[in-house]
Amino acid sequence: MNEVNRPLSPVERWYRIAEEFSALNVVARVRVHGQLDVPLLRKGLDAVQTRHPLLRATITPGADPAFVAGAPPIPLREASGDWVRETDERELAERLDLHRGPLARAVVVAVEPGVHDLLLTVSHCVADAITVLSLAREWVESAAGQVFGELPALPAPEDLFPSRHRALRGTVGAAARVLSDQRKLRRADVRRLVPTAPVPDSARRTRLVHRELSPEQLEALRNACRRHGSTVHGALAAAMVTAVARDAGVTGPCHYGIGSPIDFRGEVGVSGQDAGAYIATVPSFVAYRPDGDFWDMATAVSRDLALRRSRGDHFSVITLLRWACPSGPADSEAFRRVVAARGPGNLCLSNIGVHDFPDRIGPWRLSGAQFTTGLSISGYLAATVNTSHGALFWNFSHIDHAVPGDRARRIADLSVATALEGLA
Numbered sequence: 001m002n003e004v005n006r007p008l009s010p011v012e013r014w015y016r017i018a019e020e021f022s023a024l025n026v027v028a029r030v031r032v033h034g035q036l037d038v039p040l041l042r043k044g045l046d047a048v049q050t051r052h053p054l055l056r057a058t059i060t061p062g063a064d065p066a067f068v069a070g071a072p073p074i075p076l077r078e079a080s081g082d083w084v085r086e087t088d089e090r091e092l093a094e095r096l097d098l099h100r101g102p103l104a105r106a107v108v109v110a111v112e113p114g115v116h117d118l119l120l121t122v123s124h125c126v127a128d129a130i131t132v133l134s135l136a137r138e139w140v141e142s143a144a145g146q147v148f149g150e151l152p153a154l155p156a157p158e159d160l161f162p163s164r165h166r167a168l169r170g171t172v173g174a175a176a177r178v179l180s181d182q183r184k185l186r187r188a189d190v191r192r193l194v195p196t197a198p199v200p201d202s203a204r205r206t207r208l209v210h211r212e213l214s215p216e217q218l219e220a221l222r223n224a225c226r227r228h229g230s231t232v233h234g235a236l237a238a239a240m241v242t243a244v245a246r247d248a249g250v251t252g253p254c255h256y257g258i259g260s261p262i263d264f265r266g267e268v269g270v271s272g273q274d275a276g277a278y279i280a281t282v283p284s285f286v287a288y289r290p291d292g293d294f295w296d297m298a299t300a301v302s303r304d305l306a307l308r309r310s311r312g313d314h315f316s317v318i319t320l321l322r323w324a325c326p327s328g329p330a331d332s333e334a335f336r337r338v339v340a341a342r343g344p345g346n347l348c349l350s351n352i353g354v355h356d357f358p359d360r361i362g363p364w365r366l367s368g369a370q371f372t373t374g375l376s377i378s379g380y381l382a383a384t385v386n387t388s389h390g391a392l393f394w395n396f397s398h399i400d401h402a403v404p405g406d407r408a409r410r411i412a413d414l415s416v417a418t419a420l421e422g423l424a
Contacts, residue, residue, distance in 0.1 A: 144362025
């Protein structure tokens with residue numbers, strides 16, 4: 001069997017350090033309509049674990065963490081009720097045991113006769129949004145009897161970077177771009193989301209607010225974006241910045257920083273089926289005016305993100321971890337303070353766009369495939385977005401007490417309302 005046995009790369013080590021302080025889980029959900037037997041799900045889950053070397057791995061403790069094979073089977077828990085509550089109370093709150101493994105767990109939530117929600121939770125050390133949704137799909141497909149071959153163990157993400165981003169010249173350029181963003185953050189008019197109350201890293205607890213746009217609302221948003229020359233991501237980011245500014249009572253012009261994770265799988269030859277975290281978050285500094293034009297903000301974000309992707313800023317963020325990442329939790333305090341004060345995850349929008357999740361697999365009809373994520377160290381509020389089954393799913397993760405539930409719901413509602421107001 002093809003196993004992964006290698007040291008964690010700097011970015012994987014950083015995720016592991018963050019996980020020591022609070023759960024850094026990525027969660028996929030899909031609703032299954034039709035008769036569903038738990039033994040079939042158990043068999044399908046075992047097949048998924050057999051296919052993916054990282055799901056059979058654990059992470060060794062200590063200052064030189066490594067992936068080693070030997071994880072037990074992925075646990076499957078049964079529950080009933082509401083998937084949002086289950087995700088909020090358990091899946092985002094409870095850490096995975098990285099040292100014992102496995103780096104994933106699953107839940108089948110009985111909603112009503114013939115309707116179940118499947119939840120798959122995976123550590124961010126080995127998963128991003130694409131990973132977890134792909135694994136959820138494979139889980140259902142394997143339960144339906146489809147057979148997949150085993151995937152190879154891949155090198156660390158950084159080892160797959162284009163050569164220009166691994167060479168010394170690329171590293172110098174990476175440092176220059178990141179330092180430029182740090183200088184922008186020191187400008188007097190650049191705002192960040194300010195927590196309602198300080199929360200120590202060890203007490204950070206991610207909560208969930210779920211929102212979505214209907215197929216009709218999504219189509220209207222797409223049409224408006226085409227008219228104004230914006231991407232959907234730009235419009236959602238502008239809506240979130242507006243909501244956060246209004247919630248904070250901002251009365252004058254300023255800039256807000258908002259982070260956008262960029263998926264770089266296609267640039268390093270990795271498929272959507274491969275487990276691993278192949279994203280990097282880059283900042284955009286959005287000019288906000290209380291009386292400003294919404295679509296000016298949206299198109300500015302769209303252009304800025306396209307420029308950053310073309311320059312390879314996402315590679316720069318990860319490349320610098322080679323020198324900046326602490327060796328472990330014990331010596332990470334200074335770096336954690338810097339990331340909390342200046343990191344791009346403070347306010348974040350993770351939008352993977354259209355994700356082609358099937359409407360039917362085997363005997364089952366599927367709906368509502370989406371994802372959410374835990375926050376750690378730098379983030380206070382992050383929205384996760386995907387468009388599947390014709391709808392746009394817009395989940396807001398927030399750190400309890402830093403962004404209390406009523407404030408998070410208010411910002412989520414303001415974000416949705418602002419995006420829909422922009423359709424006029």
